[in-house]
Amino acid sequence: MTEQKHVMSVTVRDKPGVLVRIASLFARRGFNIESLSVAKSEIPGISHTTFVVTGEERTIEQVEKQLQKLIDVLTVIDHSEAKYVDRELMMLKVSVSSSEARNELRQIAQDFRARIVDVHRDALIFEVTGDEGKMDAFVEQMRPFGILEVIRTGRIALTRSAADPKVGRINTAKAA
Amino acid sequence: MNGAEVVLKALERENVSVVFGHPGGAIMPIYDALYDSPIKHVLVRHEQAGAHAADAYYRASGTVGVCFATSGPGATNLVTGLATAQMDSSAIVAITGNVPTGLIGTDGFQEADVYGITGPVTKHNYLVKDINDLPRVIKEAFHIASTGRPGPVLIDIPKDVQLEEFTGSFDVEIDLPGYKPTVTGHGGQIKRAAEAIRSAKKPIMMVGGGAQVASQQVMDFAEKTGVPIITTLMGIGAYPAGAPQALGMPGMHGTVTANRAITHCDLIIGAGLRFDDRVTGNISRFAPKATVVHIDIDPAEISKLVHAHVPVVGDLRDVLPRLGAELETLKTDDWWETLNDWKGKYPERYKTDKPLVSQEVIQMLEQATGGDCIVTTEVGQHQMFAARLFPTSKPRTWITSGGLGTMGFGLPAAIGAAFARPGEQVICVAGDGSVQMNIQELATIYKHQLPIIIAICNNGMLGMVRQWQEMFHAQRYSEVYLADSNPDFAKLAEAYGIDGYNIFDRDTAKTLIPEVLERGKPAVMNFVVYEAEKVFPMIPTGAGVDQMILGDQEHEEDIAAVLEEAPA
Numbered sequence: 165m166t167e168q169k170h171v172m173s174v175t176v177r178d179k180p181g182v183l184v185r186i187a188s189l190f191a192r193r194g195f196n197i198e199s200l201s202v203a204k205s206e207i208p209g210i211s212h213t214t215f216v217v218t219g220e221e222r223t224i225e226q227v228e229k230q231l232q233k234l235i236d237v238l239t240v241i242d243h244s245e246a247k248y249v250d251r252e253l254m255m256l257k258v259s260v261s262s263s264e265a266r267n268e269l270r271q272i273a274q275d276f277r278a279r280i281v282d283v284h285r286d287a288l289i290f291e292v293t294g295d296e297g298k299m300d301a302f303v304e305q306m307r308p309f310g311i312l313e314v315i316r317t318g319r320i321a322l323t324r325s326a327a328d329p330k331v332g333r334i335n336t337a338k339a340a
Numbered sequence: 341m342n343g344a345e346v347v348l349k350a351l352e353r354e355n356v357s358v359v360f361g362h363p364g365g366a367i368m369p370i371y372d373a374l375y376d377s378p379i380k381h382v383l384v385r386h387e388q389a390g391a392h393a394a395d396a397y398y399r400a401s402g403t404v405g406v407c408f409a410t411s412g413p414g415a416t417n418l419v420t421g422l423a424t425a426q427m428d429s430s431a432i433v434a435i436t437g438n439v440p441t442g443l444i445g446t447d448g449f450q451e452a453d454v455y456g457i458t459g460p461v462t463k464h465n466y467l468v469k470d471i472n473d474l475p476r477v478i479k480e481a482f483h484i485a486s487t488g489r490p491g492p493v494l495i496d497i498p499k500d501v502q503l504e505e506f507t508g509s510f511d512v513e514i515d516l517p518g519y520k521p522t523v524t525g526h527g528g529q530i531k532r533a534a535e536a537i538r539s540a541k542k543p544i545m546m547v548g549g550g551a552q553v554a555s556q557q558v559m560d561f562a563e564k565t566g567v568p569i570i571t572t573l574m575g576i577g578a579y580p581a582g583a584p585q586a587l588g589m590p591g592m593h594g595t596v597t598a599n600r601a602i603t604h605c606d607l608i609i610g611a612g613l614r615f616d617d618r619v620t621g622n623i624s625r626f627a628p629k630a631t632v633v634h635i636d637i638d639p640a641e642i643s644k645l646v647h648a649h650v651p652v653v654g655d656l657r658d659v660l661p662r663l664g665a666e667l668e669t670l671k672t673d674d675w676w677e678t679l680n681d682w683k684g685k686y687p688e689r690y691k692t693d694k695p696l697v698s699q700e701v702i703q704m705l706e707q708a709t710g711g712d713c714i715v716t717t718e719v720g721q722h723q724m725f726a727a728r729l730f731p732t733s734k735p736r737t738w739i740t741s742g743g744l745g746t747m748g749f750g751l752p753a754a755i756g757a758a759f760a761r762p763g764e765q766v767i768c769v770a771g772d773g774s775v776q777m778n779i780q781e782l783a784t785i786y787k788h789q790l791p792i793i794i795a796i797c798n799n800g801m802l803g804m805v806r807q808w809q810e811m812f813h814a815q816r817y818s819e820v821y822l823a824d825s826n827p828d829f830a831k832l833a834e835a836y837g838i839d840g841y842n843i844f845d846r847d848t849a850k851t852l853i854p855e856v857l858e859r860g861k862p863a864v865m866n867f868v869v870y871e872a873e874k875v876f877p878m879i880p881t882g883a884g885v886d887q888m889i890l891g892d893q894e895h896e897e898d899i900a901a902v903l904e905e906a907p908a
Binding site for chain 2 (some may be wrong): 176177180181184185188192225226229230232233235236237238309
């Protein structure tokens with residue numbers, strides 16, 4: 165059985181317990197949640213969550229259907245099936261040992277379009293957005309300087325289409 | 341009006357007439373309000389029994405069953421009952437008290453995270469923190485429990501919410517934008533299904549628990565098409581077991597004819613069933629030649645275990661008549677000839693050269709009642725014997741824990757069924773192991789003088805486990821022997837004020853069963869039966885439906901061959 169990564173957007177009613185239900189559905193079927201982001205959507209009372217999960221390919225359709233069954237879940241989109249745009253926000257604190265290092269760090273930051281959000285005598289904090297590959301590459305570039313701390317938001321994703329994602333993209337087509 | 345009174349008023353508005361429950365500290369305001377309520381409360385002696393009774397109340401009547409429990413241990417005792425109802429798609433609303441809002445999360449006395457614990461075993465659950473939400477939440481709970489694929493819903497209400505003064509309104513709308521069960525089947529899919537069925541030469545229809553609501557539609561469809569009908573353990577009663585088109589039960593302890601039909605058929609119409617592993621056996625050997633038309637109200641069941649070539653999501657009451665309208669009588673004469681040949685060759689049989697056996701006791705009960713009663717079962721060998729020898733012929737009259745296989749279900753289920761259908765004979769077919777798991781409910785039966793006969797097939801063993809140990813664990817009988825410490829069941833019944841009988845031979849059994857039925861009183865009939873009887877046919881775990889063990893001397897070689905093939 166092949167394990168594959170899936171980026172899933174799940175819109176939910178903003179109620180206590182919803183995340184627990186979703187997480188337990190993934191866990192029960194052996195899916196590991198790699199990243200998770202939850203935030204308000206454009207509609208009051210509705211949150212947009214993005215899950216990145218890894219698990220068995222044949223199980224994912226079952227997980228989607230089970231998610232759809234949850235009363236407080238409104239839509240489920242498995243982005244892996246369609247074209248989508250995803251982004252992640254990372255903040256990275258790196259140590260600055262010398263002025264040469266500081267200049268070099270500024271140069272790298274420029275190449276990555278990373279912003280410096282905090283400056284300290286012996287440390288810098290960068291803010292970077294982009295896809296996962298860019299994040300990973302930036303981390304590698306920073307590593308020789310001495311990374312003090314990294315925090316990433318986890319991925320958020322949107323389907324590339326003008327169609328209203330709140331309807332019609334619920335994978336009912338797959339069931340039928 | 342306080343929150344507790346709101347709860348009872350809201351239940352009245354849902355036409356609830358009976359509640360099964362047990363009081364305790366955190367639900368006392370609701371019990372106080374109950375004192376003045378027209379709703380009848382049945383005091384069970386263990387909360388688990390309350391949940392099972394509510395579950396059976398729904399199964400027997402089609403009306404949502406309701407149970408109450410207090411916080412902490414009261415609520416955790418419900419969990420098995422909720423899981424049982426969830427697995428068998430039974431509509432119950434469970435209401436639990438909880439510690440006051442301010443104490444939640446502080447490990448208060450009798451506090452448990454009931455909302456968290458019951459999430460995975462309910463269709464939906466609520467923790468109500470605002471008293472004015474109560475009317476809407478209760479309305480939603482009944483709606484969710486009883487529509488789509490039915491299931492249990494739990495409402496947890498902290499004590500302070502039960503005591504607060506209500507300022508809201510009962511005129512509330514349900515607010516469930518994420519919940520829209522598909523009732524009407526897709527026209528194109530129904531046409532595709534009809535096409536597939538029309539071209540089939542060896543079709544079968546498998547009917548599951550979802551068909552309990554659509555018995556008439558199943559019968560009409562069967563009559564029009566002439567399709568052979570297999571009823572799963574949960575589907576018993578949805579199609580009459582004695583009808584000429586009935587092939588019996590499929591799966592692990594199914595009939596030879598049903599299982600052979602599955603192996604040889606070229607098309608399956610699955611109606612309201614979920615292709616449970618006890619039905620399919622080894623999936624790779626299940627119906628290898630069949631096109632599968634799967635009709636179910638729950639899209640998540642489609643292609644979960646068995647791939648559906650033509651899925652139809654919808655209510656059987658909508659889909660079956662429309663599908664039937666597309667079809668004429670199927671040309672299945674050759675197929676029926678084969679099936680009838682198997683039916684003739686492999687009738688239900690068991691040997692009576694030994695002491696009394698469970699099968700004949702169950703068959704005597706069937707004959708004495710003519711099958712015109714409600715049967716509940718516990719879980720084990722007797723359950724399988726009853727499914728084959730005592731299947732009822734009307735919907736909502738066969739009540740068993742199919743999915744979860746809950747020992748201790750049958751006795752309280754009989755109570756729920758008796759309240760759901762007053763005046764009807766209820767028979768609980770039990771084993772000496774299972775019956776002891778909720779034996780305290782004899783008190784409830786006595787108190788309400790319910791016309792329930794508990795027929796214990798007492799082999800002094802945990803018979804099903806013993807059977808597996810004999811067949812697959814080198815006859816190492818580990819912890820299955822009960823006879824040395826079983827109670828005297830007749831005396832036990834008498835201690836509860838119920839008539840009790842210990843029966844050791846077939847002649848006494850034969851004369852006593854009609855007599856006890858005639859009395860119309862609660863009774864415990866303890867039939868002491870042969871200890872080493874086994875349920876056959878049997879498909880060992882991991883084997884396919886084509887690899888049945890028949891259990892007859894003349895098939896010994898087959899048995900050896902099958903066991904070798906089957907993975908451990």
